[in-house]
Amino acid sequence: MTRRARITLPSLVLLLTLAFVWSLSVGAVKIPASVIINTLFDLDGDQQRFIINRSRLPRSLLAVLTGGAMALSGVIVQALLRNALASPKIIGINSGAALAVLLGTSLAPDLALAWLPLVALLGGTLAAGTIYGLSALRPMSPERLILVGIAVGLVCDAGVDFIMVTASTFEISAPLVWLTGSLWARGWQHLSAVWPFLSLLSALCLCLFFRLDLMRLGTSQATALGVNVRLERFVLLAIATLLASISVSVVGVIGFVGLMAPHIARQLVGGRHGVLLPTAMLIGALLVVLADATGRVLVPPLEISAGILTALFGAPFFVFILLTSRMETRE
């Protein structure tokens, strides 16, 4: 672990903790710190059980979990495809999930809402599966996978546009809230549905750092080092797909986290996956927690979708870090 990583990782943990505490303490309703502490630890005093325990706490935990998962997914995809522009979106997850949700709601309006997460998960994995299947027809190359991914993504996007135009509604309805990526009305039931999968997959992903280091060398070198590239690529892509699809299914299409967090992390600690993965995960979590909390306090009682704010926060920092970084820190 480099000196930079020794400083960066603990700082990020501290920042995330602070952001988490901030997220618990802000919202449309102002609650004094003493009441928050009393409620959290079930001490004596005024209780704000719903707002703290049932709303802010599960929302913030969900933000940490999904933000981290989307960032990890981004790191895997970028490592496998060896392309700086790659993100979970490239393997069609966002578009596939979005199309599935809109199809579901327009074909079966009564059924869709409760089943939205499952439909999204199905759409995301189906799109990723299609991309992987199509690009495996010929000897696999990262370039082909990216191009097939873009093509499948475009078809899904066209489908989304088609449904939006033909069945568009003047008043924006529930699926559209989901499409902008929002943690509104998310609670323990959502958290309990995804946390076992997300934490297991995230842990698995963190353990696989050395395989990613090998994959980053490229197909021929990795093969020469005895890696079963085909199998490992499939397994790693499957993990990335599940991480992103499960996240998207519960918090909606929160843009840019999967693209930005890995890049920001790489500029901070370099490209070795042993430190890159946890750093990216912390940054992804930080981005989503901040975006969700800010969305709640910016213009209360109105809520700004986290998906809008992650882009707004992340993009300037992202550009700044790219412009100020030196070339040698890029790898």
Add this chain to the structure above:
Amino acid sequence: MAYTFKLLPVFSAALIALASPVLARDITHELGTTDVPDDPKRIVVLEFSYIDALASVGVAPVGLADDGKRDRVIAPYIDVIGDDWVSVGTRKTPSLEIIASLQPDLIIADKTRHTAAYDTLSEIAPTIVLDSLGGDYHASVAQMAAIGTAIGKSVEMEARITAHKATMAEYVAQIKPKAEGIAAQFGVTNAKGLWLHSPRSYNGSLLEMFGFDSNMETADGAVYEKVYVPTTLEQLSEIDPDLLLVGAYADPSFVDGWAGETLYENLTSVKADQVLPVTAHNWSRLRGMLAAEMTAADVVRIMDALE
């Protein structure tokens, strides 16, 4: 001991009899059955039509979704419910924190918008869900009765509904002779497009009740997407109503931009100078009894002016 057991059925029967007023307060709604307190005092409503319902029987909500703009709650409602209510944010994503902080004992939500939040809302307070956005006028009046029962004012609400039906019958009597054989159409327009309210919609069903024809194909099933139909100029020229009532949310609106185009100038309603403005907010966002009476008064004025 045996004696006690013999008495048990009697006790149970007495208990059931005592409990029955509470059972009658089980409200069946779009998403199930909810046990509502006998006399809810702190009510939060998440659609404008529910404000109409509360105002109809003189009940003020503690919180309502006004989309963050207090003037969206029009003066006739304010006259009844006052100005002490708290805004809970948008109808689309109302702030659950604000709702919880109001400590409501009843929440009234909309099927299209709030189904995803139903479980969470139910954790805060007993929640009933009605189909305001997707329902027509007759459904809206039926919802008024349901809300009357839910807030423990069924008698007052029934009386108000009876009075409302009489008022509407008078309006219909005034409008119907003049509406004979006229195809009328209502639509809202902003800067981006025109949305026609189909015969299945709230406004569409009102126009039908007033005796107007509709040239819009009747959509099967009251699916939300088919209630409000995005419409191009070509589609409008196919529908070609005799009377086009337009509620504009933007100035200039998308429809204004059609002026001068042959297709638009050849519309029957344009040639007859029968494209008439109505208040978009009142017609499009508000539904209910007072809202319907305001719409009816608008139509009476419009038909008088046309003569």
